[in-house]
Amino acid sequence: MVGDDIEPVSDEERLVLGELLNHVLDKGVVIAGDVTISVADIDLIRVGLSLYLTSVETLERSSSSRGDLPVLPD
């Protein structure tokens, strides 16, 4: 399972983490498939995606009420 270190404070942080996982886990150059190690745990991807979804939903609600666009930090 995934470690317990996923405790982001704000929705924005969760969004940043979700976007990071989305880039790092699923994209990037693959040099040799047969040596991929077990640190690429599928559960992490699921946790990342659900984190992402809940924070997108929350931001969606808050941004529609505020009427502005949240921009992720670099």
Place this chain on the structure above:
Amino acid sequence: MAIYLYCLTEPGCEPPAELRGLAGEAVRVVAAAGRVAAWVSDLPEGLGPATAELARAHDRVVRAALAHETPLPARFGQSFASDAALRRELDSRTAALERSLGRVRGGVEMTVRVLLSGASGPETTGAGRSGPRAREGVHTQGEVETAGAAGVAGGAGRAYMARLRERQRESAELKREAEFLQARVARAVDGLAREEVCSSVMPGAHSFSLSHLVAREAVGEYRLAVDSLVKSDPSLRMLVSGPWAPYSFARIAGE
């Protein structure tokens, strides 16, 4: 000792001495044939399962390379038995890797997350949550078949078919909306993006992302372009992130 791969660079791109990778290991360079080098660190045994912290550590190292020049980021989780084993893999595709490095040179990745309307929310599309991982292209209907087997086996044929048709209709609408929005963003950043990749997180997400390969000096202009698109139409819901290392453009040329 096994080593862990972070990214590929052209020769002469040296990691800062204080840079630490997974498990606090120092990052070093493995030089390969041609104009290809790799940033790696030793990979201690017993690192345990994947954590967000490891993913962050991976990206931190890739970003350190990006601060210097644009690397070809490696996908998270690749290790090799030794420096020699990695070098063998790299040397078997030198020309393709050189082309891939050339393709991203001077660029960074900017990502626009586009939220689709009509979202019933992930709670009502539970099957989508653990659905297939992102693939290229806009996929909003991938879960339909998966849901099928269970429904038919349950014997509630007619209700199931109605539900299926409803989901297919909704999927088709979302797909059309996604294509329409993709085109609007493409027009807004026309001339600023060298390349574009579109990927959805998963079918139930009601959002998709557009990643653009943008010249470093055009990042500010890119942000302004997306910002003014959103300001021009209050119904648009988009989130910009970046600059990232070009993860979405890190394919090996010819593969």
